Amino acid sequence: MAVEKPMEPSDILETPEESLAPDLTVVVEDPEAVEVEMDDGSVVIEFGDTPEMDENVSHDSNLAEYIEDDELEEIASELIEHFASDRESRGEWASAYIKGMDLLGMKVEERTEPWNGASGVYHPMMTEAVVKFQAQAMGELLPAAGPVRSKIVGKMTTEKFEQAQRVETELNYLITEKMPDYRDEMEQMLFKLPMAGSAFKKIYFDPITERPVSQFVPAEDLVVSYGASNLRTAPRFTHVMKKTPEEVLKLQVNGFYRDIELPAATRDVTDIEEKYNELEGSEPTFSDDPRHTILEMHVDLDLPEPFDDVDGVALPYVVTVDKSS
Known part of the structure; x- marks a missing residue:
């Protein structure tokens, strides 16, 4: 029996020094975006803070959480340009509205023509007509028993009648008792409707108060794309909202807006808002009103993958943009 010296690895395979691959250099561009854990010998690395796309994104998900920032900036810039164009296209209406408010007789002007001290008072005839319209409309639209009336379609049965009564009672209770802002918003809307010619109501579920909210949207705060005959077929329309930093923060904490x-x-401040302040005799400063201008745009968009349509058709979305950003 012979015992031989065991072979060394170098005796089996010799690799020339020059054939070895160069050392790999790892450069971390953003150290805060990388997390390494090696407690159990494993390594976990996370890049960035953009969540991965979930195959089961719900209908009411905030898609901004799944779209890259550069694409979001491009979408926002394009939408703000469209908004500015839409607002400019109704400049004649805004000018006529401002001139009409001078005829309400709410302010006395000091005139020098045709002579110094000439009367600068307008007869409050238009204001009287506006107030009468508001009072009559309030009596019709918001009676003491509540604004909801049920209507049964088809054959009348006892079950249908009782169900209709339950629905009517519940909705009247909700509007008159659980929605204290409903009446105030209705009064404001009916006062400005005859002056502006248009007024809008926005009813939605508020995640902060956790109840339905009925909000009056004046005509100057709803900007519709030029040439649209109605909101249902308009390619876009924008609700201009003013929110304080605290209101925005609450919605961010709630998850309604991106954090x-x-x-x-x-x-x-628009020319119409300045006219309101002039008639009210107030001159608010920015420190008194540090609110964000939020554009809530209802628009048809062709979003990037994977939210694009296979046929390239623009789909309806609600996009919220901070105008100052």
């Missing part, structure tokens, strides 16, 4: 840092609010 991102917004820039400081910038003052955005």
Whole structure:
């Protein structure tokens, strides 16, 4: 029996020094975006804070959480340009509305023509007509028993009648007792409707108060794309909202808006708002009103993958943009 010296690995395979691959250099661009855990010998690395796309994204999900930031910026820039164009296209209406408010007789002007001290008072005839319209409409639209009336379609049965009564009672209770802002918003709407010619109601579920909210949207705060005959077929329309930083923060904490840092609010006052302040005799400063101008745009969009339509058709979305950002 012979015992031989065991072979060394170098005796089996010799690799020339120059054939070895160069050392791999790892460069971390953003150290805060990388997390390494090696407690059990494993390594976990996370890049960025954009969540991965979930195959089962619900209908009411915030799609901004799944779209890249550069694509979001491109969409926002394009939409803000469209909004500015839509607002500019109704400039004649805004000018006529401002001139009409001078005829309400709510302010005395000091005139120098045709002579110094000439009367600058307008007869409050238009204001009287507006107030009468508001009072009569309130009596019809919001009677003491409540605004809801049920109507049975088809053959009348005892079951249908009782169900209709239950629905009517429940909705009247909701509007008159659980929605204290309903009457106030209705009164404001009916006062401005005859002056502006249009007024809008926005009814939605508020995640903060956890109840339905009926909000009056004046005509100057709803900007519709030029040439649209109605909101149902309009390619886009925008609700201009003013929200304080605290209101925005509450909606971010609730998950309604993205949890991102917004820039400081910038003052955005239209000519119509300045006219309101003039008639009220107030001159608010920016420190009194540090609100964000939020554009809630209902628009048809062709979003990037994977939310695009296979046929390239623009689909309806609600896009919210901070105008100052």
